Amino acid sequence: xxxxxxxxxxxxxxxxxxxxxxxxxxxxxxxxxxxxxxxxxxxxxxxxxxxxxxxxxxxxxxxxxxxxxxxxxxxxxxxxxxxxxxxxxxxxxxxxxxxxxxxxxxxxxxxxxxxxxxxxxxxxxxxxxxxxxxxxxxxxxxxxxxxxxxxxxxxxxxxxxxxxxxxxxxxxxxxxxxxxxxxxxxxxxxxxxxxxxxxxxxxxxxxxxxxxxxxxxx
Ligand code: FES
Ligand code: FES
Numbered sequence: 001x002x003x004x005x006x007x008x009x010x011x012x013x014x015x016x017x018x019x020x021x022x023x024x025x026x027x028x029x030x031x032x033x034x035x036x037x038x039x040x041x042x043x044x045x046x047x048x049x050x051x052x053x054x055x056x057x058x059x060x061x062x063x064x065x066x067x068x069x070x071x072x073x074x075x076x077x078x079x080x081x082x083x084x085x086x087x088x089x090x091x092x093x094x095x096x097x098x099x100x101x102x103x104x105x106x107x108x109x110x111x112x113x114x115x116x117x118x119x120x121x122x123x124x125x126x127x128x129x130x131x132x133x134x135x136x137x138x139x140x141x142x143x144x145x146x147x148x149x150x151x152x153x154x155x156x157x158x159x160x161x162x163x164x165x166x167x168x169x170x171x172x173x174x175x176x177x178x179x180x181x182x183x184x185x186x187x188x189x190x191x192x193x194x195x196x197x198x199x200x201x202x203x204x205x206x207x208x209x210x211x212x213x214x215x216x217x218x
Contacts, residue, residue, distance in 0.1 A: 053117045057082065058126030066113050072106075073097045075113035076123060084124035084153045088197070095196035098154035098161075099123050105161035107195070124153035127160060136160050139209035147200035155196045159210045162192045166214070184214045 048067040055062060057080060064079055073090075076082045076099065085108060088096030092110040099108045100122040128134035136156050139145070146152040165172075166188070169181045174191045182188055189207055198206065 051114050053114055055113075055116050055118065056120040058122060064113065068112065068114050070113045071109055072099070072101075072111045072113045072116055072121070073108035076108060076121070079113075082123045082125050086150055086153055088150065088154075093197070094151070094154075095158060096151050096154045098157045098196065100157055100161050103161075103164065105158050122157070124157060127156060134160065136209065136213050139212050140206070143205045143209040143212065144202070145206040145209040146198075146202050151196060151198045151200075155193070155198065155206055158193060158196045159206075159213070162189070162210065163214050165192065184211060 048069070050065055051068050053064050053066065055064075057076070062080055064075060066075055066079060070079070071090075073085060073087055076085050077087065085099055086096040087109065088094035090097075090109045092107045095107065097108040098105050100106075101116060101119050128137045133141075134156070136159050140152065140156060145155070163184075166182050166184055171178050171182055172188055172191045174187045175182045186207070189210060193206070193210070
């Protein structure tokens with residue numbers, strides 16, 4: 001009968017064998033690259049790859065040196081300290097991280113910072129300030145469009161972009177006439193805002209705020 005220590009022994013051997021194969025693979029690849037004349041970096045194999053990028057954030061040019069795996073969300077929050085943009089799921093499912101890039105709303109958790117070299121990014125801090133609130137921010141306050149507020153930055157960035165999308169005639173899944181400028185019906189609004197989840201359930205108040213700003217009676 002197979003004993004536990006037998007399994008441990010074979011597992012250890014497997015790990016040692018795997019590590020040896022990886023090391024040999026690295027040596028072989030390095031030797032191959034050197035013999036082909038490539039400039040092999042002297043950095044340790046596990047050192048993060050860094051990149052210099054420059055983007056315009058809320059109207060100001062910002063230069064960054066980031067690990068190439070850094071998401072735009074983490075670059076904004078951890079490097080540039082625009083903490084108004086929230087991390088909810090970090091998987092593209094909640095919309096809390098929504099920002100506007102070159103006029104289009106995106107989930108900043110689903111894109112890498114290095115993909116936005118030269119782009120113009122607007123976060124909630126660039127939409128308005130407590131002293132000079134954007135009409136959408138004012139409407140959210142007046143219609144009580146939030147409770148805990150965690151989703152609110154993403155909701156407002158999305159809502160601002162939704163109105164621009166409709167003005168630009170961009171159809172959604174529920175738009176019937178693809179040749180006409182869509183109207184901000186309840187169905188359009190709910191479809192277009194469906195990527196922004198509010199766990200407090202402030203949806204009806206959020207809808208009222210957006211329809212007021214869009215110029216349609218709630
Ligand atoms: Fe990006 Fe949830 S944090 S979608
Ligand atoms: Fe709390 Fe939306 S206000 S999650």
